[in-house]
Amino acid sequence: MxxxxxxxxxxxxxxxxxxxxxxxxxxxxxxSDASVTVADPIPVNLHDSSILKGHGTLDLDGELISTNCGIVERVDRLVYVRSTKSRYIPETGNVIVGRVVEVAQKVWKVDVNAYHEGSLMLASVTLLDGIQRRRNEVDELNMRNIFEENDVISVEVRNVQNNYTAQLQARSDKYGKLDxxxxxxxxxxxxxxxxxxxxxxxxxxxxxxxxxxxxxxxxxxxxxxxxxxxxxxxxxHGGFTKSEEKEQHTTSxxxxxxxxxxxxxxxxxxxxxxxxxxxxxxxxxxxxxxxxxxxxxxxxxxxxxxxxxxxxxxxxxx
Structure with a gap:
């Protein structure tokens, strides 16, 4: 708190x-909701061979001990302690929200609250026309028509590299720019x-x-x-004029x-x-x-x- x-x-x-x-x-x-500090015991049965000891845990004299401060998490057989003060560690398949910080060659750099910025490749984004095709030079020149600096976007973690850099994707209609x-x-x-x-x-x-x-x-x-x-x-109707489009998008x-x-x-x-x-x-x-x-x-x-x-x-x- x-x-x-x-x-x-x-x-x-x-x-x-x-x-x-x-x-x-x-x-x-x-x-699943227990908060622990250093040296606190974690209530698990170590005699159960199916239990896997994960990050932030230590087997000491037949008892599972926490080695840092955090929240005890359990994913299937894996038991680990998630630190409450650390930055986000990307995991494949996670739905995240980020902010575009840079538009580079064929890639957007995205702030995802991790130690490293995420990378959203041009090939991993659904184009404005919705057609699945190879990206060409024209698409690369028009990248700012899709996302530009400071845009807030919703994406999914496609995979994670060895240095915990997240490779992102936004291939579904539910992902994209948020305003x-x-x-x-x-x-x-x-x-x-x-x-x-x-x-x-x-x-x-x-x-x-x-x-x-x-x-x-x-x-x-x-x-x-x-x-x-x-x-x-x-x-x-010949399309909207700018004033009509602004009125059309007014939030109540x-x-x-x-x-x-x-x-x-x-x-x-x-x-x-x-x-x-x-x-x-x-x-x-x-x-x-x-x-x-x-x-x-x-x-x-x-x-x-x-x-x-x-x-x-x-x-x-x-």
């Missing part, structure tokens, strides 16, 4: 500490790899992308148009408020150090609306303490 971001009075500090103690007692019973939204940076250990990282909230008109690298995107949900439909529309006030409220819900989870899932985000979103909490007041001490208490109560019941 980032205590420096919360201005709490004495009563709120006591309430928050009580909630965190409850959460710690509950999480210590679960291997009209907010990019929130959270510790990468708070976002776990799941089957679904794209969440379309149709009732709120919001798209949430939980990047495994700790970059979370909250933006307007835009309905993708079929390319043939767009061509017919342009032939019929209600959608902007939903984006800001959901973004602050993500920030509250990051401040408290809770795992970030779409279910918990929506619970905090609905809680703030039911209590008539203003968007800017969601980052205040009282609401954060209330969220911690609600989370402690929920986990205790589960």
């Amino acid at each position: 980032k205590e420096t971001q919360l201005n709490l009075n004495q009563t709120q500090k006591i309430r928050l500490q009580r909630a965190l103690d409850t959460l710690h007692s509950v999480s210590s019973k679960s291997l 009209r939204g907010q990019l929130i940076v959270v510790p990468c250990y708070l976002v776990k790899k799941r089957k679904q990282h794209f969440h379309q909230l149709d009732q709120y008109g919001v798209l949430i992308i939980l990047g495994c690298n700790g970059y979370v995107w909250v933006g307007e949900l835009i309905e993708a148009k079929d390319s043939m439909e767009v061509d017919i529309s342009e032939q019929t 006030l209600e959608t902007r408020q939903n984006i800001c409220r959901i973004s602050n819900a993500v920030r509250v989870l990051a401040i408290l150090g809770f795992n970030i899932t779409v279910e918990v985000i929506l619970e905090i979103f609905e809680l703030s609306k039911s209590l008539n909490v203003e968007i800017h007041d969601m980052l205040g001490g009282e609401f954060c303490v209330l969220v911690a208490e609600k989370e402690a109560e929920r986990r205790s019941k589960n």
